[in-house]
Amino acid sequence: MIRKTFFPLIVCCIVLSAAWLSCSKDKGPTTASGKLIGKWNKVQYATDDNANSIIDQWELHDLEPGRISTLEFRKDSTGLETGSSSPELPFRWFLTGELTLLTIYNTGDTVLYKIGAISNSQLQLTTKGKFGLAGYYYEK
Numbered sequence: 321m322i323r324k325t326f327f328p329l330i331v332c333c334i335v336l337s338a339a340w341l342s343c344s345k346d347k348g349p350t351t352a353s354g355k356l357i358g359k360w361n362k363v364q365y366a367t368d369d370n371a372n373s374i375i376d377q378w379e380l381h382d383l384e385p386g387r388i389s390t391l392e393f394r395k396d397s398t399g400l401e402t403g404s405s406s407p408e409l410p411f412r413w414f415l416t417g418e419l420t421l422l423t424i425y426n427t428g429d430t431v432l433y434k435i436g437a438i439s440n441s442q443l444q445l446t447t448k449g450k451f452g453l454a455g456y457y458y459e460k
Contacts, residue, residue, distance in 0.1 A: 348440040353415050355438050360458035362389035368453035375446065375455040391458060399423065421445065 349355045366379045383389060388404040393413055401409040411425045421433040436444035436455070443458040 352418055352435060352438055355440055356393045356413075356415075356421070356443070357395055358460055359390055359392040360443050360460055362391070362456055363459050364455075364457035366455035366457075367451065368455075371452055373453060375453065380455070380457070401425075 349357070362383055364380050364382055366375045366381060368375060369379050370376065386404070388402070390400075390402045392400045392402075397412055397414065399411045399413050401411065409425055409427070411423045413424075414422045416422050416432075419435040419438075421435055423431045423433070425431075431447055433445040433447045433456075436446055438444070441460045443460075445456045445458070447454055447456075
């Protein structure tokens with residue numbers, strides 16, 4: 321009699337344990353710095369052609385076929401920018417606020433980006449330069 325009631329109880333415990341473990345799995349980094357780590361491929365870029373201080377949908381351009389442009393962020397706060405028609409550019413990176421990214425290139429150049437959006441698979445950066453607002457859109 322005890323065996324008949326004990327077996328369903330064991331099965332129930334196994335099922336509940338499996339359900340609990342599947343809910344507690346790591347779903348990836350949750351902080352901006354954690355999400356930033358990895359290699360990002362540029363898929364779009366934009367310039368604020370009408371100077372209204374925002375990137376409008378019509379100002380977005382896909383990266384030309386065959387062109388490769390990547391940003392790689394490492395855990396040790398170093399990184400590498402690569403492009404199909406430019407040399408590799410090593411840099412150090414820092415988050416100066418939750419959504420502000422500072423890159424300092426080994427050449428001495430610095431770029432301050434605003435992180436428009438970041439997830440484990442998409443990154444949107446904007447920066448103000450000599451010619452106005454520029455946007456860069458990446459995917460992992």
